[in-house]
Amino acid sequence: DVLVGPDGRHWMVYGSYWSGLFQVELDPVTGGLKDPKAAHLHVASNTADKGNPLEAPAMFYHEGWYYLGVTYGLAAQGVKSTYRMVVGRSKSPTGPFLGWNGKPMTEGDSTSLLKTSSPMFGPGGGNFFMGKDGEWWMAYHYYDSRRYWNRDSWGAPTMQSRRVMWVDGWPLPGLPAGANLKPGDGKLAGEWTFQVDFGRIETLELKSDGTCHLGRSDGKWEEKGGRLLLHWPNAEAPGGAWTDTLTIDKT
Known part of the structure; x- marks a missing residue:
């Protein structure tokens, strides 16, 4: 190249x-x-x-x-x-x-x-x-x-x-390119397909009250600066929670 x-x-x-x-x-x-x-x-x-x-x-x-x-x-x-x-x-x-x-x-x-x-x-x-x-x-x-x-x-x-x-x-x-996507309502609350590092596919539920659910885990979510932050409580994590950061693509 x-x-x-x-x-x-x-x-x-x-x-x-x-x-x-x-x-x-x-x-x-x-x-x-x-x-x-x-x-x-x-x-x-x-x-x-x-x-x-x-x-x-x-x-x-x-x-x-x-x-x-x-x-x-x-x-x-x-x-x-x-x-x-x-x-x-x-x-x-x-x-x-x-x-x-x-x-x-x-x-x-x-x-x-x-x-x-x-x-x-x-x-x-x-x-x-x-x-x-x-x-x-x-x-x-x-x-x-x-x-x-x-x-x-x-x-x-x-x-x-x-x-x-x-x-x-x-x-x-x-x-x-060409992925068959369903038009959404612009809101993040709802059920989403969730996959980390091309591993197991799971269902992520974002609730309108700011809580979230994934498998056996419950946490909180927020939108900040064009990103979705998922906070999962864990006593061993810095600040008491692990945070997943996702980039939001609204196109």
Whole structure:
């Protein structure tokens, strides 16, 4: 992948399994290496999985930050694929690219973007772009568990895109383009589908009196600054409650 930065410099990221992902600067006129003798900079590795499986690097720039999107895991196995998308960011085009907790991607750290959630299995190979209307989007492929593929495998390869929101300087994927949404009344009170980190899907009930219910937990909710705050009482939590923060998308 090649990024043309705001200063006109061209950066290429490449690589795959084993040795990791690397970056080099290109000559904007010739398209070749700007300095053939320059060392190729190591920018990311997947230290958690055997064989260092990662590929499909993508660089993009947004409001002072350089981002490196990467796909971890294995593909081309239908619903058995372990692909998942992560991202890191840096104030410099050469990194180090850091995850949300401030550790570098060269040590295997990152921020999760998208991963398996049935019927979407193994999302990866993605990239980011800005539309003519100024909205950001991410495009990627995944394996659809509802469709037969081949060799007795389920999970047909499928392309998909999602609108991207920005929260605290990090890209947050929205719902898939073309999702069949029911028009609402603009009120938050009611029943909502609730899913944390693409895990188990539950029903979240927001009551008009400011209380909320999820599974066996009862708490309180409030809308503040375009976000939904869910407060769950817990004696071991700072301030006596754990708080989930959700970004509200009213489009």
